[in-house]
Amino acid sequence: MVTAAEELGPVPDLWKRRHLLALEDLSAEEISLIFDKAEVFKRAMAAGQRKIPVVTGKTCVNLFFENSTRTRNSFSLAARRLGADTVDFSASTSSLSKGETFIDTAKNIEAMGIDLVVVRHHTPGAPQLLAQNLNCGVINAGDGPHEHPTQGLLDILTIRQRCGRVAGLTVALVGDIAHSRTARSNIWGLKKLGAHVIVCGPSTLVSPRWAELGVEYSYSLDDILPRVDVLNLLRIQFERQTTRPFPSVREYAHLYAMDRQRLAKTKPDILILAPGPINRGVEVTPDVADGPHSAILEQVTNGVAVRMAVLWLILGERAPVK
Amino acid sequence: MVTAAEELGPVPDLWKRRHLLALEDLSAEEISLIFDKAEVFKRAMAAGQRKIPVVTGKTCVNLFFENSTRTRNSFSLAARRLGADTVDFSASTSSLSKGETFIDTAKNIEAMGIDLVVVRHHTPGAPQLLAQNLNCGVINAGDGPHEHPTQGLLDILTIRQRCGRVAGLTVALVGDIAHSRTARSNIWGLKKLGAHVIVCGPSTLVSPRWAELGVEYSYSLDDILPRVDVLNLLRIQFERQTTRPFPSVREYAHLYAMDRQRLAKTKPDILILAPGPINRGVEVTPDVADGPHSAILEQVTNGVAVRMAVLWLILGERAPVK
Amino acid sequence: MVTAAEELGPVPDLWKRRHLLALEDLSAEEISLIFDKAEVFKRAMAAGQRKIPVVTGKTCVNLFFENSTRTRNSFSLAARRLGADTVDFSASTSSLSKGETFIDTAKNIEAMGIDLVVVRHHTPGAPQLLAQNLNCGVINAGDGPHEHPTQGLLDILTIRQRCGRVAGLTVALVGDIAHSRTARSNIWGLKKLGAHVIVCGPSTLVSPRWAELGVEYSYSLDDILPRVDVLNLLRIQFERQTTRPFPSVREYAHLYAMDRQRLAKTKPDILILAPGPINRGVEVTPDVADGPHSAILEQVTNGVAVRMAVLWLILGERAPVK
Numbered sequence: 029m030v031t032a033a034e035e036l037g038p039v040p041d042l043w044k045r046r047h048l049l050a051l052e053d054l055s056a057e058e059i060s061l062i063f064d065k066a067e068v069f070k071r072a073m074a075a076g077q078r079k080i081p082v083v084t085g086k087t088c089v090n091l092f093f094e095n096s097t098r099t100r101n102s103f104s105l106a107a108r109r110l111g112a113d114t115v116d117f118s119a120s121t122s123s124l125s126k127g128e129t130f131i132d133t134a135k136n137i138e139a140m141g142i143d144l145v146v147v148r149h150h151t152p153g154a155p156q157l158l159a160q161n162l163n164c165g166v167i168n169a170g171d172g173p174h175e176h177p178t179q180g181l182l183d184i185l186t187i188r189q190r191c192g193r194v195a196g197l198t199v200a201l202v203g204d205i206a207h208s209r210t211a212r213s214n215i216w217g218l219k220k221l222g223a224h225v226i227v228c229g230p231s232t233l234v235s236p237r238w239a240e241l242g243v244e245y246s247y248s249l250d251d252i253l254p255r256v257d258v259l260n261l262l263r264i265q266f267e268r269q270t271t272r273p274f275p276s277v278r279e280y281a282h283l284y285a286m287d288r289q290r291l292a293k294t295k296p297d298i299l300i301l302a303p304g305p306i307n308r309g310v311e312v313t314p315d316v317a318d319g320p321h322s323a324i325l326e327q328v329t330n331g332v333a334v335r336m337a338v339l340w341l342i343l344g345e346r347a348p349v350k
Numbered sequence: 351m352v353t354a355a356e357e358l359g360p361v362p363d364l365w366k367r368r369h370l371l372a373l374e375d376l377s378a379e380e381i382s383l384i385f386d387k388a389e390v391f392k393r394a395m396a397a398g399q400r401k402i403p404v405v406t407g408k409t410c411v412n413l414f415f416e417n418s419t420r421t422r423n424s425f426s427l428a429a430r431r432l433g434a435d436t437v438d439f440s441a442s443t444s445s446l447s448k449g450e451t452f453i454d455t456a457k458n459i460e461a462m463g464i465d466l467v468v469v470r471h472h473t474p475g476a477p478q479l480l481a482q483n484l485n486c487g488v489i490n491a492g493d494g495p496h497e498h499p500t501q502g503l504l505d506i507l508t509i510r511q512r513c514g515r516v517a518g519l520t521v522a523l524v525g526d527i528a529h530s531r532t533a534r535s536n537i538w539g540l541k542k543l544g545a546h547v548i549v550c551g552p553s554t555l556v557s558p559r560w561a562e563l564g565v566e567y568s569y570s571l572d573d574i575l576p577r578v579d580v581l582n583l584l585r586i587q588f589e590r591q592t593t594r595p596f597p598s599v600r601e602y603a604h605l606y607a608m609d610r611q612r613l614a615k616t617k618p619d620i621l622i623l624a625p626g627p628i629n630r631g632v633e634v635t636p637d638v639a640d641g642p643h644s645a646i647l648e649q650v651t652n653g654v655a656v657r658m659a660v661l662w663l664i665l666g667e668r669a670p671v672k
Numbered sequence: 673m674v675t676a677a678e679e680l681g682p683v684p685d686l687w688k689r690r691h692l693l694a695l696e697d698l699s700a701e702e703i704s705l706i707f708d709k710a711e712v713f714k715r716a717m718a719a720g721q722r723k724i725p726v727v728t729g730k731t732c733v734n735l736f737f738e739n740s741t742r743t744r745n746s747f748s749l750a751a752r753r754l755g756a757d758t759v760d761f762s763a764s765t766s767s768l769s770k771g772e773t774f775i776d777t778a779k780n781i782e783a784m785g786i787d788l789v790v791v792r793h794h795t796p797g798a799p800q801l802l803a804q805n806l807n808c809g810v811i812n813a814g815d816g817p818h819e820h821p822t823q824g825l826l827d828i829l830t831i832r833q834r835c836g837r838v839a840g841l842t843v844a845l846v847g848d849i850a851h852s853r854t855a856r857s858n859i860w861g862l863k864k865l866g867a868h869v870i871v872c873g874p875s876t877l878v879s880p881r882w883a884e885l886g887v888e889y890s891y892s893l894d895d896i897l898p899r900v901d902v903l904n905l906l907r908i909q910f911e912r913q914t915t916r917p918f919p920s921v922r923e924y925a926h927l928y929a930m931d932r933q934r935l936a937k938t939k940p941d942i943l944i945l946a947p948g949p950i951n952r953g954v955e956v957t958p959d960v961a962d963g964p965h966s967a968i969l970e971q972v973t974n975g976v977a978v979r980m981a982v983l984w985l986i987l988g989e990r991a992p993v994k
Contacts, residue, residue, distance in 0.1 A: 071465050078407030087749065090688030098458060101437050105409065105462055108435055113752055115745050130951035136742065136948050139972035141717050160892055302456050305450035328461035395785050400729030420780065423759050426732065427784055430757055626780050627772030648784035 032072035032080045036065065036340065038347035047159040047166040050175040050337050051216040062337050063185050070333035073109070080336070081111030083343040084141040090116045092169070093133065093149045098311065099169055100180075102328075103146045106335035112143075112343070115181070130154065133162050138162050143205040143343055146281060147171075165342045173207050178338060180213025182331040183301055184221065186323050187212055187258050189330070190299050195222030200252055202284055203262035203311055206233045206273070210303050215241055226252055229284065232273035249284050252295045261286055261302040261311040277310055301327060309332075352392035354402045356386065358662065360669035369481045369488040370660050372497040373538040381539055384659045385507050391662075392655035395431070395543075402658075403433030405665040408465040412438045413456065414491070415471045420626070421491055421501075425468045428657035434465075434665070452476065453483050458640040460484050466664055469493075487664045495529050502535025504653040505623055506543065508645050509580050511652070512621050517544030522574055524606055525584035525633055528555045528595070532625050533584060537563055549575055551606065554574060554595035571606050575615045583608055583624040583633040599632055612641065623649060676716035678723045680709065680984065682991035691803040691810040692982050695817040695860040703861055706981045707829050713984075714977035717753070724980070725755030727987040730787040734760045735778065736813070737793045742948070743813055745825075746972075747790045750979035756787075756987070774798065775805050782806050787987055791815075809986045817851050822982060824857025826975040827945055828865065830967050831902050833974070834943050839866030844896055846928060847906035847955055850877045852918070854906060854947050859885055870896055873928065876917035893928050897937045903932055905946040905955040921954055931957040935965065938949060 039108035042061055051059070072080055088107040090100045096117075104114045117137060128136075132144060144165035147155050159166040170176040188194050199218050204212045205227045218225050225243040227234050238245045246252050264280065274280045286300060300312070300321045308314050317324060364383055394402055404443045410429040412422045417440075426436045439459060450458075456467060465489035469477050474496035481488040492498040505671070510516050521540050527533045527549045538546050547565040549556050560567050568574050585600065608622060620644045624635070630636050639646060686705055695703070697716050716724055734744045734750040739762075748758045756924045761781060772780075778789065788809035791799050796818035803810040814820040832838050843862050849855045849871045869887040871878050883887045890896050908924065918924045930944060944956070953960050961968060 078409070078463075087722070097439050101439065101459075102462055105435075105437060109463075113747060113749075117741050117745065127951045127954075128600045129952060132948065132950060132952070135969055136972050137745075139969040140746055140976050141722075141753075141973065304454070306454065308451060308454070311451075325457060325461040328458050329463065332462050400731070400785075419761050423761065423781075424784055427759060431785075626776070628776065629771045630773060630776070632771075647779060647783040650780050651785065654784050669857075 031297065032068055032077055033082050035068050036074075036082060036344075039341055039344045041347070043341045046342060048177050048342065049155050049159060049168045051177045051180045051213045051220070052175065054177075054217075054220065056220045059181070059184070059220060061246075062181055062334065063188060063342065064187055065331040065332065065337035065340065067189075068180075069109075069336040070330065073231060073333065075321075079109060079127065082340055083107075084111035084247065084343075086112040086343050087141065087142045088112050088114050088146060089137050089142050090114065090169075091137065091145050091147045092116070092118055093147075093154075093304075094170070096148060096170070099148065100130065100146075102331045103167075103169065103335050105341075106332050107339055109332075109334055110339055112339065115142075134158050134162055138164050142225070144177055144339065167338060167342070170209050173209050173212070175213045175216075176209040177213050178331065178335055179210045179303055180217045181334045181338075182327055183260060184217045185302065185330045185334055186301060186327050187223075187299060189326070190323055191257060194218065196224075197228065197257040198224045198255055199258040199260060200226040200228050200246075200249075200256040201260045201262060202228045202249055202271075202286075203237065204233050204238075204264050205229050205262065206235070207265045208262050214260060215243055226256065228252055230274050230280070232271075249286075249290065250293070253290060254295070256298065257295060258299045259286060260298065260300065261306075263305065264307060264310055265311070270284075273327065273350075281310050285309065285311060285313055286316050288315055291316055291319075297321075299323060351420055353401055354390055355404050357390050357394075358404060358666075361663055361666045363669070368586065368664060369477075369490075370408065370499050371477050371481060371488065371490045371665065373499045373502045373535045374497065376499075376539075376542065378544075379540045380590045381503070381506070381542060384503055384656065384663065385388045385510060387659040387662065388503075388507055388652065388655040389511075391431075392652065395655065401433060402433060404662055404667075405429075406433035408434040408665050409463065410434050410436050410466045410468060410661065411438065411459050412491075413459065413467050413469045414438070414440055415469075415476075416492070418470060418492070421470065422468075422655055424653045425489075425491065425657050425661075426563070427518050428654050429661055431571065431654075432661055432665075437464075442480050453479070456480050456484055460486050467663070469512050489664070491661060492531055495531050495534070497535045497538075499539075500653065500656055501532045501625055502539045503584055503656045503660075504649055505532070505536055505540045505625065507652045507656055508623060508649050509545075509621060511648070512645055513579060514539070517580040520548065520577055521580040521582060522548040522550050522571075522578040523582045523584060524550045524571060524608075526555050526586050526593070527560065527584065528596075529549050529587045536582060537565055541565070548578065551670040552596050552602070552619075554593075569613065571608075572615070575612060576617070578602040579617060579622045580623065581608060581616075583622065583628075585625065585627065586629060586632055603632050607633060607635060608638050610637055613638055613641075615634065619643075621645060652672075676712055677726050679712050679716075680724075680726060683985055685991070687985045690986060691799075691811045692821050692986065693799050693803060693806065693810065694856045695821045695864070696819065697825045698821075698861075698864065700864045700866075703825070703828070703864060706825055706978065706985065707832060709981040709984065710825075710829055710974065710977040711833075713753075713980040714974065717977065720837070720914055723753060723755065726984055726989075727751075727753035727805060730756040730987050731785065732756050732758050732788045732983065733781050733786050734758065734813075735781065735789050735791045735888075736760070736762055737791075738814070740792060740814070743792065744790075746975045747811075747813065747911070747979050747983075750976050751983055753976075754980055754983055754987075756983065759786075774791045775801070778802050778806055782808050786931075788983070800914075811982060814853050816960065817853050817856070819857045819860075820853040821857050821861075822975065822979055823854045823947055825978045825982075826971055827854070827858055827904055827947065828861045829866075829974045829978055830945060830971050831867075831943060833970070834967055835901060835958045838862065840868075841901040842868045842870065842899055843902040843904060843908060844870040844872050844890075844893075844900040844915045845904045846872045846893055846930075847874050848877050849882065849906070850879070851909045852906050859887055859902060863887070867970075870900065871895055874918050874924070893930075897934060898939070901939060902945065903930060903945045905944065905950075907949065908951060908954055925954050929953065929955060929957055930960050932959055935960055935963075941965075943967060947971065961987065
């Protein structure tokens with residue numbers, strides 16, 4: 029039997045990055061490479077091969093300035109399954125509260141002999157700033173409303189697996205577009221792979237200026253339903269909103285919740301994604317969330333696989349230069 | 351030398367469970383099996399064999415909705431000594447605060463490729479609900495006042511080790527019976543193994559209806575002292591009480607604290623247990639807690655051994671079907 | 673190639689301690705031994721040898737009663753690179769909030785099969801108390817204003833590496849001497865190795881009674897600047913001060929901040945240390961902190977190496993008795 033490590037081989041020459049900061053930066057070839065390798069990891073995991081020690085001994089730090097047990101643990105599990113060690117630095121208990129700067133905190137962590145920092149920060153560009161100041165690798169795990177590249181990757185990988193392709197599909201991102209880094213990462217990744225993207229939501233959360241990114245926009249989910257292949261139902265991020273973008277949750281759900289009635293108006297093989305945590309009854313009703321069109325839990329499984337692929341591409345061994 | 355892994359052999363056919371939810375569910379044979387295997391692990395640990403990698407590569411999640419560093423770490427240490435990986439999800443930082451349901455949180459965790467969830471929850475039945483909804487194993491680490499099976503197991507294992515048997519012994523559970531999941535797990539386990547159980551405490555914490563579970567009840571520790579073989583001094587759980595069940599701590603200690611005077615009235619070889627953390631001077635005085643009759647720290651050591659046994663029984667390799 | 677494990681050999685007979693509580697206790701020979709071994713670990717790490725499994729299977733507990741992600745992670749990384757397992761107990765979530773005593777908490781942790789406790793506590797002497805009551809090893813990671821021996825060691829190791837020696841040097845500790853355990857550990861270590869020590873800061877933070885420890889004291893940084901070989905700029909610990917020791921931060925920085933003007937008055941090869949986290953613009957200006965005289969990040973790297981050395985000396989295998 030070929031082990032996952034053998035199937036992977038060395039890190040291909042195509043991958044030259046030490047950081048993953050934004051899907052905006054990546055080429056279609058790089059995204060497809062991540063997907064191909066993620067599938068190797070996913071198959072190995074499904075076959076019960078729990079440890080694939082291709083980055084043994086490396087140390088990854090989770091440097092999270094916003095709470096996220098789930099994303100943090102997804103990265104940790106990915107790292108450990110590759111044989112790496114993980115350490116958590118959280119903002120609340122770190123030295124930032126003692127007056128230290130962001131860069132000093134990160135440089136101190138790096139000086140402990142760290143190979144890679146997974147950073148989540150409320151400020152757009154914070155991971156970029158780290159990448160410029162550290163010698164170790166940096167992965168953006170969400171920087172404010174800017175990007176969340178591994179979330180975009182896991183969404184699009186799920187589309188590729190379920191639909192067999194990405195190019196030519198019409199994908200609607202529905203909901204809280206204004207506050208969503210997931211929307212931005214999806215848009216960049218989907219467009220690079222040749223999908224047509226619609227952003228859809230109330231006008232308070234979807235601006236006509238999104239057209240500047242080369243996407244269609246719509247205020248009516250019912251209007252676009254018949255022609256979409258994939259619906260990605262973004263969570264209403266109540267915690268990020270400073271104004272009330274709609275009169276009530278009931279009003280929002282009335283217009284945008286994906287329920288049985290709306291499902292009946294879609295293409296028969298529609299794929300429904302939702303980056304968790306989902307608000308049942310707000311962006312999606314329970315019967316749809318748990319129904320056959322939903323790939324919500326597959327997204328989570330793909331999340332670990334995508335993160336394993338990215339960690340390996342950044343930290344894994346490259347072929348010797350000939 | 352025979353290694354612990356060799357001594358264990360495959361998981362016996364007697365054990366067919368994927369979950370440990372309550373001692374109420376277990377047969378005497380299953381409980382004895384856990385004890386026998388826990389003693390293999392305990393001996394191996396005492397002999398300096400720190401890693402017994404019989405569930406290598408499996409991942410256990412601690413999903414704790416109530417704080418408990420100690421129980422959580424006892425499970426983590428047990429898992430890691432078996433070669434498993436551990437990840438902590440705590441309620442305060444998890445997505446539940448973002449509106450996600452309990453089941454969705456658990457299913458998301460499972461989708462990351464998890465083999466077993468150790469859950470503590472304030473609601474009785476929460477682990478049962480998880481077991482019905484997840485494909486992975488579930489261990490109840492305490493569900494409200496209902497059960498805390500591994501605590502019951504470690505208490506009873508300590509009795510078996512110190513007294514040489516459980517059947518025929520008279521065991522008194524003293525104190526906050528009303529709020530104690532430990533009491534319930536002890537009662538089920540002790541009765542299945544043939545012990546006589548007395549629950550003892552102030553009438554506000556001990557109801558006559560406990561007799562329905564087949565146990566004797568008493569409001570006077572002094573009355574029962576001369577005829578008990580084992581005293582299990584339950585902690586007064588101030589944090590769970592919504593009414594004041596006794597006038598003062600001093601009043602409680604006057605009637606129920608195990609001190610030198612009371613010790614003089616017991617059988618000479620009385621065994622004294624107390625599931626930590628103990629309130630010194632409330633349920634037990636320091637001289638008794640630190641004296642030769644006390645097995646308080648042995649309980650802690652047995653806790654790790656019992657958890658190793660349960661984790662192995664659920665996750666370990668079974669004999670091939672002939 | 674000689675591996676780090678081979679280069680280390682067994683733990684030398686000179687090292688007889690099971691605890692590291694204070695640099696006041698150590699001999700010059702013991703300190704030099706720690707440094708020599710730390711340098712073996714540092715070289716191995718720099719050469720990419722990430723795992724040096726010389727204490728495999730041992731379990732170290734971080735028992736922190738004061739928050740410190742950085743020190744805790746430095747110990748954790750050190751332990752794991754030696755092959756040990758680590759577990760965190762933090763005070764806020766531990767059973768102390770349920771009325772348990774400090775010693776009971778520690779004994780309970782030890783009973784889980786722990787080999788070493790790394791303790792940080794706000795009370796001077798707390799690690800000593802643990803060492804008297806536990807059978808496992810104890811390392812003081814800071815006890816109130818008393819000592820923080822591994823911080824002292826990493827500071828002095830950095831001096832030894834940069835200056836080639838410690839004996840005969842003049843080292844000034846500048847700043848918040850009154851509240852600084854780092855100052856005390858530095859003083860003991862530096863004096864044992866033959867350095868001359870000056871403590872310098874405002875009179876509210878530097879008492880003439882420091883002379884009783886055999887050090888010089890000064891209220892003027894400008895006065896002592898021309899004759900010091902090493903400056904160790906201690907952080908103003910705003911969080912420990914109960915009175916205002918100086919009129920304003922600006923006033924403090926005016927008199928004690930190490931800036932370009934002051935740098936011009938020093939010896940040309942002055943070495944500048946600062947145990948992080950640093951307050952840029954308070955005890956040191958950015959140009960000096962990031963300049964060639966600063967060894968701030970080397971201190972962090974040496975911190976991991978020193979902790980590896982101490983953990984190995986306490987937990988590693990000794991030569992068989994002949």
